[in-house]
Amino acid sequence: MISKKQQEKISSLFSCLSSPTRLAILFFLFEQKQANVSQIVDHVSISQSGVSHQLKTLKNYHLVKSIREGKEILYSLCDKHVITICDQIVEHTKELEIN
Numbered sequence: 849m850i851s852k853k854q855q856e857k858i859s860s861l862f863s864c865l866s867s868p869t870r871l872a873i874l875f876f877l878f879e880q881k882q883a884n885v886s887q888i889v890d891h892v893s894i895s896q897s898g899v900s901h902q903l904k905t906l907k908n909y910h911l912v913k914s915i916r917e918g919k920e921i922l923y924s925l926c927d928k929h930v931i932t933i934c935d936q937i938v939e940h941t942k943e944l945e946i947n
Contacts, residue, residue, distance in 0.1 A: 874930075
């Protein structure tokens with residue numbers, strides 16, 4: 849059984865994932881492995897400041913990480929757990945389409 853504190857953290861994480869823009873960013877990074885802000889902006893079609901704000905939120909939840917390569921900052925999914933979550937969401941939605 850999970851504790852009340854864990855329930856609150858899980859609820860907060862699901863709240864973070866309820867944003868279509870943040871989901872679009874996560875799944876773009878899931879497919880691309882890594883991308884810079886300009887590439888993400890082109891994919892999600894919102895402003896650079898909007899993407900930066902969403903990336904900050906995703907980083908706060910430890911879903912996305914960034915590395916600097918020269919003048920460029922590249923974003924990727926944080927770890928294998930986030931990749932697994934994305935993969936499971938895709939599989940679950942495919943299953944729902946079948947039923």
